[in-house]
Amino acid sequence: MILVANIIIALFMLVGVFFTVVTVVGILRLPDVYTRAHAASKSATLGVLGILIGVFLHFWWIKGHFSIQLLLGSVFLFITSPVGGHLMSRAAYMSGVKPTELTVGDDLAEAIGEQKSHEEE
Amino acid sequence: MNIFIWVCLIIIFLSMLGTLIRVFKGPSTPDRLIALDGIGVMLISIIALLSIVFDTIFFIDVILLIAIMSFIGTVSFSKFIEKGAIIDRDTRR
Numbered sequence: 001m002i003l004v005a006n007i008i009i010a011l012f013m014l015v016g017v018f019f020t021v022v023t024v025v026g027i028l029r030l031p032d033v034y035t036r037a038h039a040a041s042k043s044a045t046l047g048v049l050g051i052l053i054g055v056f057l058h059f060w061w062i063k064g065h066f067s068i069q070l071l072l073g074s075v076f077l078f079i080t081s082p083v084g085g086h087l088m089s090r091a092a093y094m095s096g097v098k099p100t101e102l103t104v105g106d107d108l109a110e111a112i113g114e115q116k117s118h119e120e121e
Numbered sequence: 122m123n124i125f126i127w128v129c130l131i132i133i134f135l136s137m138l139g140t141l142i143r144v145f146k147g148p149s150t151p152d153r154l155i156a157l158d159g160i161g162v163m164l165i166s167i168i169a170l171l172s173i174v175f176d177t178i179f180f181i182d183v184i185l186l187i188a189i190m191s192f193i194g195t196v197s198f199s200k201f202i203e204k205g206a207i208i209d210r211d212t213r214r
Contacts, residue, residue, distance in 0.1 A: 006122055016166060017129050023159055024136040027143050033151050036143075040155050044162040051129075051166040052184070058173055065178055070169075073185045077165070080188070084158060084195040091199035092151035 005061040009054045016050030019043045032100040033092045041085025049074055123174070130170050137163045154198055161191035 026039025056070040093108060140163065143156040165184050172180035197207050 010122070010125055013125070013129055013170075017132050020133055020136050020163060020166065023163075024139040027140055027156060027159060033149060033155070036152065037155050040159045044159050048162050048166045051169055055169040055173060059178065063178075067178060067181050069181045069185050073165075073181075073188055076185065076188050076192075077162070080192040081162070084192055084199075085155075087196055087199040088151055088154055088158065091154075091202040092149070094203045095149075095151065097149045097151060 002062065005057070009058050009061075012050050012054035012057065014050075016047045016052075016054060019047035019050065023047060031102070033097050034089055034099055037085050037089045037092070041081055041088075045077060045081040048077055052077070126170055126173055130167060130174070133163055133167055133170070137167075150202055151199075154195070154202070158191065158195050161187065161194075165191075 020043075023040055023044045026043065027036050030036050030039055052070055052074040056067060056074070059065045059067050059070070099106075137160055140156050140159050144153050144160070147153045147156060165187055168180055168183055168187070172178065201207050
């Protein structure tokens with residue numbers, strides 16, 4: 001039974017390590033801020049969730065200790081990491097960082113222009 | 122199993138160093154902010170794996186603390202970049 005438990009824990013940790021490496025490749029190789037935020041916020045969240053669930057199962061099945069802090073931590077990361085990614089991309093847009101040359105459309109600029117004209121009236 | 126956890130630790134540590142490259146040479150401030158947020162998330166997984174290596178349950182509280190601190194830091198820095206002030210005064214009152 002210990003062997004089966006170890007295999008399941010190792011699978012969760014492998015998923016976590018794989019998505020952490022994906023995060024680094026995305027942050028280093030993608031062309032501009034928005035694609036980097038896209039890579040970082042999603043795959044870093046999935047990587048840390050995989051490792052936290054693996055550690056939680058290790059302490060539950062092998063040590064016999066049900067740790068509620070790990071569950072709380074994974075739920076908290078699952079909620080706050082996309083919010084942080086959204087805030088960082090929005091701050092990058094508002095501070096005027098240009099997207100890459102491959103971008104074809106910019107809908108947010110029209111929306112912000114409409115809002116400013118409403119505020120002036 | 123112990124060797125597997127050490128290999129995972131070394132891979133995550135190397136990816137932290139790779140994210141640090143983006144902190145050094147990122148062209149704009151939000152680039153560095155995104156890379157630092159990623160480093161905080163990787164630090165959480167390193168602490169979770171170290172609590173298995175050292176065989177204690179007392180490192181687990183640190184995970185929750187670093188998650189909250191990293192979120193507060195991200196929110197305040199992005200608000201500072203966006204508006205120029207972290208806590209702004211309400212002038213309409």
